[in-house]
Amino acid sequence: MATLKVPAHVPPPSEDAEQLHKAFQGWGTNESLIISILAHRNAPQRNLIRQTYAEAYGEDLLIALDKELSSDFERSVLLWTLDPAERDAYLANEATKKFTSSNWVLMEIACTRSSVELFKVRQAYHARYKRSIEEDVAYHTTGDFRKLLVPLVSAFRYEGQEVNLTLAKSEAKILHEKISNKAYNDDEIIRILSTRSKAQLNATLNHYNNTFGNAINKNLKVDPKDEFLKLLRATIKCLTCPEKYFENVLRLAINKLGTDEWALTRVVTTRAEVDMQRIKEEYHRRNSVPLDRAISGDTSGDYEKMLLALIGHGDA
């Protein structure tokens, strides 16, 4: 469930655009006004505002925001304002670049979005970067990481709930066999994780747990320093229980010495309209502290205000 709060009566996009334009004028910027509008509009509404703003003032709203804002607050507003597919395309592209490279972000996008959403990301990627997401991911990764990530971003999984229990049994067995032989990058593991529907995977992994006594991720914890195993475990988590995965990312981002703002911003802006409510509940359950409080304790200023607004703190 989303945590985004939208007011009962939403002003027309022209009014929102006008208010935003006002917020940019004069000395300094009216950040609170920006938050009060943008942090309380859903994706279709934000798209309309962008369109209206461009027609009225001849400039892309994002460019105006870029000029006026800075640092983590700017990043959170820019990412938030983008349409979800464009946002994911932006994050994916960033994740392939040298200094910002992150296999995690690629895997996260590939595995936690629905099949339809992931395809929209691929379309947005074409439009913005004039290349396919898979060609960039393939080019910028090597070895086992490429072997796992390219199929993951190219998947168009069946989204039905049908499950074949016989298949679940046999594939659980295959997974167990490969893992026992330490063949973590085996073609069969990649095949199962990157092509099966999420419902089928769930059935397979439940069967794994029932039959072999351990959840698969426990068996994959063999070497805590192995980056590929870490990614594999995270992949499985994303595919089967994304809220737990995101709670984990948030916890690590907040507990870090300093804060991993990029991870925090990414999770909040990409999940606020999706399942942030469940992530909040999971966070509270796991950390005995509500997420609002944890974020407040670790961030400040307009950045803090933006994040809190997106996770549903305060009114619409």
Add this chain to the structure above:
Amino acid sequence: MRESQHHIFLLAAKHKKEDMAHLQELEALTKALSGLGIDEKSLISILGKSDPARRTTFRQRSTHFFIEDERSFERWDDHRINLLRLEFVRFENALVLWAMHPWERDARLVHEALTLVPQSYRVILEIACTRSSEELLGARKAYHSLYDHSIEEDVAIHVTGSERKLLVALVSAYRYEGPKVSEDAAKSEAKLIAKAIKNGDKKNPIDDDEVIRILTTRSKPHLKAIYKHYKEVSGKNINEDIEAADFILKETAECLCNPHAYFSKVVDEAIRNDADHNTKKALTRVIVTRADVDLKEIKEEYNSLYGVPLTQKIDDNANGNYKDLLLALMTRD
């Protein structure tokens, strides 16, 4: 005396004329039952109107359809009946395929290639590489609806060996379709491919990660740029080098960058006398699936490759409604 001789002479001549006519009919019947599809009209007008004696002659003279049974009658060869059945149904299959939505068509063709026929990877290659990115996406959507599976999960489970990686990646691709190409990248990738082909005897190029990356993710314009640079890098045309290399590599490259030549070759193989059942199916598949796309260009390429118009080849080798349907598809304007 002379009158009776004359009479016998006339009778003999009449019989000879009848014999000639019978011979011609026999030839017509044989033709109606060989080649692709069945000439239904001829069968009706000749066999349909035949008397028992004529039919006996037909059975006795058609030794490839009928065998002499030990109990003194001419018996249909069962194998021949099965083959004939396929020919009778060729028109129906073509029509059903033609009426189908292109997405459903491609989804069904891939599913059939995976489950009914062993080692029929060519069809999967063909669909994955010759369709546009949006057409391939459509096929993937239709596949979900028809089979409750994703196309990639079925390809992955049914294809084994080196081909699996290639085919799964090919059906999963959503290539960029704009003209923008990085010449530098194309140049360095031409070198990578040339190196992989050169080492072909030690390691199969389709097992090379970089070859797979390039063939399965790069846009078609980019691939064409690579082919252009290949000649500069290795001295030879990529087609010549690939000829000797892996068959699948060759077909992939051809489908991606020279589909009209690929389709011409496939269709020509289908029309040959020694074509097997699966090879023959390609004729329907290519004409029906390309009729709304690039059949005109395929016809031109066919003519330039083989010196004969494709329509004529089809006219000569196909029969009846099946032939009429194909020609109708090919001569729309």
